[in-house]
Structure formats: structure tokens, C-alpha cells
Amino acid sequence: MADPSVPRGGVSRRNMLLGGAVGAASLATLPLFSTPSREQDPLNCVATDVSDSDRRLIISNWPEYIDEDTKKYKSTMTRFQDEYDVKVRYVPDVNDNIEFFSKVVNQLGACEPTGRDMFVLTDWMAARMIQMGWIQKLDKANVPNLDKNLISSLQGVGWDPKREYSAPWQTGFSGIAYNKSLVGEVRTMDELLTRPDLKGRVTMLTEMRDTMGLLLLSEGADPANFNDDEWNRALDKLSRARADGQIRAFTGNEYINDLANGNIAACVAWSGDVAAAGDENLVFLPPDEGMMVWSDNMIVPNLAQHQRNAERWIDWYYEPKMAALLAAYVWYVCPVEGAREEMEKIDPSLVDNPLIFPTEEFLASTHGFMALEEYQIREYEGAFSDVTGV
Amino acid sequence: MIATARKRTGYLLILPAAVWLAIFFVVPFYSLLATSLFDPEGSVLTGYDVTWHFANYWDALSEYGTVMLRSLWYAAIATFFCLILGYLLSYAIAFKAGRWKTVMLVLVIAPFFTSFLIRTLAWKMILADDGFVVNALQAVHFLGDDGRLLATPVAVVAGLTYNFLPFMILPLYTSLEKMDPKLNEAAADLYANPFTRFWKVTWPLSLPGVVGGTLLTFIPAAGDYINAELLGSPNERMVGNVIQSLFTTQGNYALAGALSVSLMVIIVTMVLVYVRRAGTEELL
Numbered sequence: 294m295a296d297p298s299v300p301r302g303g304v305s306r307r308n309m310l311l312g313g314a315v316g317a318a319s320l321a322t323l324p325l326f327s328t329p330s331r332e333q334d335p336l337n338c339v340a341t342d343v344s345d346s347d348r349r350l351i352i353s354n355w356p357e358y359i360d361e362d363t364k365k366y367k368s369t370m371t372r373f374q375d376e377y378d379v380k381v382r383y384v385p386d387v388n389d390n391i392e393f394f395s396k397v398v399n400q401l402g403a404c405e406p407t408g409r410d411m412f413v414l415t416d417w418m419a420a421r422m423i424q425m426g427w428i429q430k431l432d433k434a435n436v437p438n439l440d441k442n443l444i445s446s447l448q449g450v451g452w453d454p455k456r457e458y459s460a461p462w463q464t465g466f467s468g469i470a471y472n473k474s475l476v477g478e479v480r481t482m483d484e485l486l487t488r489p490d491l492k493g494r495v496t497m498l499t500e501m502r503d504t505m506g507l508l509l510l511s512e513g514a515d516p517a518n519f520n521d522d523e524w525n526r527a528l529d530k531l532s533r534a535r536a537d538g539q540i541r542a543f544t545g546n547e548y549i550n551d552l553a554n555g556n557i558a559a560c561v562a563w564s565g566d567v568a569a570a571g572d573e574n575l576v577f578l579p580p581d582e583g584m585m586v587w588s589d590n591m592i593v594p595n596l597a598q599h600q601r602n603a604e605r606w607i608d609w610y611y612e613p614k615m616a617a618l619l620a621a622y623v624w625y626v627c628p629v630e631g632a633r634e635e636m637e638k639i640d641p642s643l644v645d646n647p648l649i650f651p652t653e654e655f656l657a658s659t660h661g662f663m664a665l666e667e668y669q670i671r672e673y674e675g676a677f678s679d680v681t682g683v
Numbered sequence: 684m685i686a687t688a689r690k691r692t693g694y695l696l697i698l699p700a701a702v703w704l705a706i707f708f709v710v711p712f713y714s715l716l717a718t719s720l721f722d723p724e725g726s727v728l729t730g731y732d733v734t735w736h737f738a739n740y741w742d743a744l745s746e747y748g749t750v751m752l753r754s755l756w757y758a759a760i761a762t763f764f765c766l767i768l769g770y771l772l773s774y775a776i777a778f779k780a781g782r783w784k785t786v787m788l789v790l791v792i793a794p795f796f797t798s799f800l801i802r803t804l805a806w807k808m809i810l811a812d813d814g815f816v817v818n819a820l821q822a823v824h825f826l827g828d829d830g831r832l833l834a835t836p837v838a839v840v841a842g843l844t845y846n847f848l849p850f851m852i853l854p855l856y857t858s859l860e861k862m863d864p865k866l867n868e869a870a871a872d873l874y875a876n877p878f879t880r881f882w883k884v885t886w887p888l889s890l891p892g893v894v895g896g897t898l899l900t901f902i903p904a905a906g907d908y909i910n911a912e913l914l915g916s917p918n919e920r921m922v923g924n925v926i927q928s929l930f931t932t933q934g935n936y937a938l939a940g941a942l943s944v945s946l947m948v949i950i951v952t953m954v955l956v957y958v959r960r961a962g963t964e965e966l967l
Contacts (some may be wrong), residue, residue: 327732331728
């Protein structure tokens with residue numbers, strides 16, 4: 294030990310007092326670190342459009358959500374690039390709506406560019422961003438196909454009544470998927486959450502509306518209009534399954550690899566993923582109590598430099614032929630009128646597939662999630678996160 | 684004159700590091716401290732204000748106390764395994780490796796050439812339910828037929844141990860390597876048996892490495908979230924996962940800030956106590 298009679302260098306009473314005073318004074322600067330409201334006015338956050346001189350387009354979309362070039366097949370995106378001489382940087386970096394939100398909140402909230410010209414986000418998140426004033430209006434003159442060909446069930450949603458800000462990319466369903474080489478048919482959420490042969494081999498989605506929507510349905514509640522009691526019962530069910538070790542993880546898009554590899558045997562899944570995985574052991578089915586339906590929407594963020602090119606892109610994918618080619622690959626519901634007729638020429642076996650071209654009755658058996666206010670998003674997402682740990 | 688000039692040189696030498704730390708440690712730390720005192724009702728739409736809401740700390744610790752304890756526990760076990768594995772290996776490299784010394788050291792460092800994330804993802808494949816490790820363990824009935832490693836505490840602790848092992852080995856190796864082998868010979872001449880020689884000579888001389896290595900392993904392991912995220916299930920989540928979720932998913936900056944500051948205070952306290960107990964002020 295050091296000799297206690299020798300004073301240890303430097304620390305005198307005066308310095309201590311001085312240090313204390315500086316410390317206390319600097320605490321007073323803490324309020325300077327407050328964070329202001331992130332709401333913006335889209336009219337103040339407009340960039341000069343350089344689409345015609347700088348022929349590029351930067352898009353953020355979900356993984357496995359677009360057709361790809363093969364030796365014999367020219368993808369819709371390559372055709373778009375050839376047609377308009379626009380170079381597309383297509384980044385599949387949306388794995389979860391909230392995760393993506395936190396990726397861009399600092400830029401958009403401060404009226405700074407995100408470096409992207411288009412995002413593809415699910416209804417509620419698109420609605421939230423429009424409400425925050427982060428999204429630019431589309432120039433309707435540039436997207437005639439959108440108005441002409443958007444299917445009637447998607448026209449005029451509550452959060453964008455005239456589709457001034459958004460254009461659906463694909464619509465899809467959330468249901469159950471299982472690997473039939475490992476386990477028998479899984480028909481209900483209750484089976485998924487309690488069957489012993491699935492213990493520790495089940496994943497659920499981190500998207501609260503998908504997972505909780507299906508759980509609300511299995512509790513006999515309507516996800517479009519539920520009360521706190523029903524919500525609590527559904528959450529309780531999830532919480533019990535998690536504590537029992539029935540649920541292995543809460544995931545984004547990556548669940549499909551684990552399902553194919555056999556790390557999980559069954560899961561909550563999005564309708565197109567299973568088909569696109571091209572593994573005949575994987576089966577997607579609607580739970581007996583009903584499925585959730587949602588759409589992902591193309592939106593143009595503030596300060597996008599290539600809005601004109603983004604509008605060219607939207608218009609391109611609202612041509613029935615392109616929409617049909619895309620749907621034949623991704624197996625999600627095609628939001629474009631006339632694509633079904635085009636599909637006859639591409640792959641007649643898909644024309645009657647309700648997961649791509651659902652009939653009115655089929656759609657009637659699916660459910661949407663109710664619109665939430667900001668404080669409700671916080672409350673419900675918070676409660677859900679506390680159970681999922683994500 | 685000369686004395687003041689010398690004094691100035693000292694300050695000048697400190698300056699770059701001081702500026703760096705002021706910008707990248709002091710300012711962010713203040714921002715974090717401010718965040719931990721935000722009004723918990725804030726949201727991205729309304730903004731967040733510093734309202735000196737100290738109850739955030741109470742809320743964070745009462746709600747996530749078990750997760751905090753679990754993190755410290757996992758980190759402690761991982762550090763323990765790292766110490767055992769690391770000590771044996773650094774001892775071997777320092778005294779027994781001969782001309783293979785350099786090669787072995789390079790091999791210890793080699794994993795750093797690949798990203799941390801990729802290596803942890805590789806573990807996910809190694810420990811997969813249908814992987815050869817699980818199959819082998821099932822074949823010898825160490826694991827039941829439904830047994831698995833992924834999404835269990837075993838996988839998380841194994842991942843932590845693997846990822847932080849080099850941080851244990853390098854300081855241990857440095858302190859063992861400095862040791863004069865003649866001391867051991869002298870102890871042998873005085874009729875000390877191998878165990879006594881290790882316990883009275885080698886171990887005390889390696890203490891600076893032990894302390895350095897355990898700190899470098901324990902501190903990052905306690906705050907790690909990648910291993911729990913990729914190799915664990917929600918039942919294994921650590922405090923890092925909670926903080927990440929509160930910040931990014933739930934937008935609950937106040938609670939996330941309070942939890943981060945608490946973690947920092949707890950770890951610094953533990954380290955101070957540990958360093959005092961180990962009497963390392965002279966060792967380091």
C-alpha cells in the first residue's frame with residue numbers, strides 16, 4: 294500500500310471545491326439536451342428535383358419483395374432502368390417498420406435528407422409519417438396509372454383519402470406457416486402457442502399488429518375494434534407462451550430461413566414469403582379464426598432529390614403487365630386492376646390463387662388492425678415490447 | 684523557465700486525447716444524463732423535455748432489475764470461463780509454445796479479421812437444432828431428443844465466452860511473458876512442488892494480467908446484446924437488449940437513458956471495489 298503520510302498528488306481542498314462548482318454548474322446545461330418535437334412541414338422540406346440531370350433513384354424496401362434477373366428472365370426493375378435510363382439503387386433494408394422508423398427519425402425529424410427517394414412501409418407507419426409531415430405529396434399528373442388501375446378496395450384509405458401521398462406496393466396476409474417435414478398441420482393460434490411438439494420451435498413477428506391481431510382473433514375479438522380487456526387477454530396468452538418457452542424468438546423477415554433450416558417448426562408468417570422461399574415442405578395457411586390483412590405503401594420522404602423518378606417508378610408498377618410479373622414472383626396480393634388478365638399469359642395457375650387475386654368473399658374473411666393515436670401506439674407497442682423483449 | 688516549459692509539454696501531450704474524450708465521451712455522457720431525466724410522457728410528436736424526473740431511475744430498476752442481474756450473472760460466468768480457458772492457453776503460449784509462439788498469437792487475434800456479427804451468426808449455425816453439435820450431444824444422451832442449445836442460456840454464455848476470449852488472453856499473455864523463468868527454477872531449488880510454485884510465484888506475478896483481462900471481458904460482456912439477440916430467446920435477454928428496445932422500438936428515451944446510466948454506475952462501482960480488493964493499484 295502507498296504510504297499514507299505522503300499526500301497523494303494534486304487533490305487539494307481548493308481543487309475539490311472548484312471541481313464541485315464546475316460539476317454543479319455543468320448540470321445546469323442538461324436542459325439544453327432536450328429533444329424538440331419531430332413534426333415538420335413538408336412544404337418547408339422540399340429539395341430541388343434533379344431527376345432529369347442525375348438519373349438515379351434510391352429505394353428502401355423489404356427483403357425478398359421484388360423479382361430478380363435470371364438468365365432467361367429480365368426483371369421488372371431492369372426493364373424500368375432500360376426504359377427510362379434511370380439507375381436504381383434498390384436497398385432491402387426494411388425489416389421491421391419501427392426499426393426503420395428509428396433509422397430515419399433523426400434526419401426526417403430535423404428536416405435533413407435521408408439519402409433515399411422512396412420507402413415502402415406498412416399502412417400504419419406510412420400514416421404516422423404522413424402525420425409527422427415527413428412525406429411529400431405525389432404529383433398526380435406523373436402517376437396516371439395509379440389513379441386508373443388501383444383496385445377499388447384500396448382506394449381512399451382513412452389516412453390518405455385521395456391517395457395523394459402513397460401508392461400500395463403489395464398487399465398481404467399474416468397467418469400461420471409450418472414445416473410439414475417436421476410437424477403436422479397447425480390450424481389455430483392456440484395450437485401454435487400450446488402444442489407440446491412445437492415447444493421452443495415457434496417464432497412470432499415483431500410487428501405488433503400482425504402478432505397481436507392474430508391473437509386478438511383467437512380470443513374472439515375484432516382487431517379493428519377491440520377493448521382493453523380483450524387486448525389484455527390476448528397479451529396474457531402471448532406472455533404465458535413466452536414464459537413457458539414455447540416461443541423461441543420474435544423476428545422480422547429472417548424467420549423464413551429458420552423455418553426452412555428446421556430451427557423452428559411453425560411461426561406467424563407473411564403470405565408471400567413461404568411461396569417465394571420455394572421449399573415444398575413449407576406451408577402457409579390461414580388460421581381457422583381468420584387472417585390479418587395489410588398493405589405496404591410507396592411513399593416519398595421529405596428532401597428526396599429524385600421525386601420525379603420515384604413517380605416514374607410508381608407509374609411503371611401500376612402498368613398491369615409489370616404488376617403481374619411482380620406478383621408472379623413475390624406471391625403477394627397485387628393491387629393493380631388488369632393484372633389478373635395479364636397473369637393468364639404469364640402463369641395461368643396463379644390466376645385463381647386467393648393469396649394473389651383474392652375474391653370479395655375471401656377478403657371479407659380477413660381483418661385489419663384499428664388505427665391508433667400516437668399515445669396508443671406508445672402504450673400498445675410498449676406493452677407488446679415488454680413481452681417480446683424486442 | 685525550463686520547469687514551466689516541461690509542464691506545458693505535459694499538457695500539450697494530453698491535449699489531443701482530452702479533446703477527443705471531451706467531444707466523444709463528455710458531451711454524449713451529458714446528453715445521456717439529460718435523457719435519463721426526460722419527461723416520460725414525451726414522444727417524437729411532442730418532443731422530449733428535461734423535467735428532472737428522477738423517478739425514471741426507480742421505474743427502470745424496479746421494472747428491469749431482474750434483467751440487469753441476469754446480465755451481470757451471464758457476464759460473470761463468461762468471464763470465469765474466459766479466465767480458465769485463457770489462462771491455460773496464455774500459459775502454453777508464453778512458456779511451452781517455443782517457435783510456434785508467434786503463430787499461436789496470430790491465431791488468437793485472427794478472429795478479429797472477421798466481423799463480430801458474422802462470427803456470432805456462425806455460432807447460430809454451429810449450434811443449430813439440426814446441426815452436428817446438437818446431434819452429437821443427443822447421440823450420447825447428453826441432450827434429450829427434443830433438447831437444443833440455441834435459444835438457451837448455454838448458447839448465450841458460450842457466445843459471450845467465445846467473443847471476449849481474446850480480450851482475456853492478450854493481457855494474460857503479456858504479464859506471463861514478462862515473467863522470468865528463473866524465478867520458477869529458484870522456487871524448485873527451494874523444494875517447492877509444482878503446485879506451490881504456481882501458487883506462490885506464477886499466479887501473483889500474473890495478477891496484473893488477470894485483473895486487466897477480467898475487466899476487459901466483464902465490462903463489455905455485461906453490456907453486450909448481440910449474443911442474447913442472436914443466440915438467446917426472449918427469456919435470455921440482457922440489459923443491452925432492453926436498452927436497445929426502449930430507445931429504438933418503444934421510443935421511451937427516458938427509461939432507456941435511466942437504465943443506461945444505472946448500468947454504467949453499477950459497473951463502475953463493481954470495478955472500483957474489485958480493483959481495491961485485488962490491491963491492483965500497485966499491480967497495474
